[in-house]
Amino acid sequence: MTRAVIDPGSVLGVLGGGQLGAMFTLAALRLGYRVAVWDPDPEAPAHRVATYSFPGPFTDQQILARFVGLISVVTYEWENIPAELCRALEQRTLVRPSSAVLSVIQDRLEQKGFLASHGFPIPPFAILTAPDQLAATVRQVGYPALCKTATAGYDGKGQWRITRESDVREVERALSESARPGTRWIVEAVVPFERELSILVVRGSDGQSCAYPLVENEHDEGILRTTKVPAQAASGVAAGAAVLARQVVDRLEGVGVFCLELFELSGGELLINEVAPRPHNSGHYTLDACSVSQFEQQVRATCGMPLGEVRLLSPAVMVNLIGDEATTLEKRLGRRTLLAMPGAVLHLYGKLAIRPRRKMGHVTFLGETLGLALDHAQQFRDSLAR
Numbered sequence: 001m002t003r004a005v006i007d008p009g010s011v012l013g014v015l016g017g018g019q020l021g022a023m024f025t026l027a028a029l030r031l032g033y034r035v036a037v038w039d040p041d042p043e044a045p046a047h048r049v050a051t052y053s054f055p056g057p058f059t060d061q062q063i064l065a066r067f068v069g070l071i072s073v074v075t076y077e078w079e080n081i082p083a084e085l086c087r088a089l090e091q092r093t094l095v096r097p098s099s100a101v102l103s104v105i106q107d108r109l110e111q112k113g114f115l116a117s118h119g120f121p122i123p124p125f126a127i128l129t130a131p132d133q134l135a136a137t138v139r140q141v142g143y144p145a146l147c148k149t150a151t152a153g154y155d156g157k158g159q160w161r162i163t164r165e166s167d168v169r170e171v172e173r174a175l176s177e178s179a180r181p182g183t184r185w186i187v188e189a190v191v192p193f194e195r196e197l198s199i200l201v202v203r204g205s206d207g208q209s210c211a212y213p214l215v216e217n218e219h220d221e222g223i224l225r226t227t228k229v230p231a232q233a234a235s236g237v238a239a240g241a242a243v244l245a246r247q248v249v250d251r252l253e254g255v256g257v258f259c260l261e262l263f264e265l266s267g268g269e270l271l272i273n274e275v276a277p278r279p280h281n282s283g284h285y286t287l288d289a290c291s292v293s294q295f296e297q298q299v300r301a302t303c304g305m306p307l308g309e310v311r312l313l314s315p316a317v318m319v320n321l322i323g324d325e326a327t328t329l330e331k332r333l334g335r336r337t338l339l340a341m342p343g344a345v346l347h348l349y350g351k352l353a354i355r356p357r358r359k360m361g362h363v364t365f366l367g368e369t370l371g372l373a374l375d376h377a378q379q380f381r382d383s384l385a386r
Ligand code: AMP
Pocket: 123, 146, 153, 154, 155, 156, 157, 188, 189, 190, 191, 192, 196, 219, 222, 223, 261, 273, 274
């Protein structure tokens, strides 16, 4: 087990410069580190806060040489970065979580195969390698089913729902149109879940791990809208989720922050939807409602430092600002009114281009009780929707 410790003052590399990379960077700066951000998009939010900024393609060998020359360790802020880049970096420096972990996680088929082979609970699934096999593959898992691209899908992108046999033709056509050579898909049974939950686990380089409270999530068209913490689950469910999450990350031998997205069935049984090898949108509440945020834990785990004790300081509800909601907010509610709402903490990611479904910011509502936080979050959402 590697125990390499990276001291404050060192430069940490992060691949990907979205809001997760920016929040990681801010946490690292607060702990005395410097950060090199590599993201092809020059307007990616993390470039604004980086000590060293590399806005260029992940294939650029000159950037690779300069980046490696600066950094003591590398982490990443999303799983769709090229695994070959991580492998190349691993030849020359520490990568946490490792490229082996990234490879298992970034391909849905690999990930499901890994979880199934270790007996972890997941929805029934089958592999699809050619669109014309769709009907036969859906029959293996049953209707209704979801077809997802094995790689590069996120926030519900690259997903098709097949409710009945008559949908097959249309989805088959969509798959053929979007397929590239070698594209594979996973066909999954649609789970009749009661609720969607998630849980963060942090695992250090010494194998010690800790879990955050179980949270409850609401999605709309595959995209996270709201997170409530703590989840109002039976205590057995919350404890079971923490055990499951720690077991999965132990099996992966992952070093870093991980999030398990879960489906809760009517009897309280949990199925794993997916595992993320990084801080997660449903963990943004930790910035304002916990002793140590998921981003500080990412810094600590990446640098081989002891993990922080996890303490929930307040119930919280996190509401994402998606697409033009940040501007609607200005027009309808007014930032002044929002900032004056009890317990509201506003985060705007500074993205210049507003696009539908793009995550632009979030608001965390803290409350003495979850009920109070929910009331304020609901008032806020109502005023956005009016
Ligand atoms: P994913 O990109 O796999 O995280 O899926 C995004 C969202 O789609 C999830 O949060 C669920 O709301 C929904 N979803 C994904 N897979 C399933 C499934 N097997 N059954 C029911 N809903 C699903």
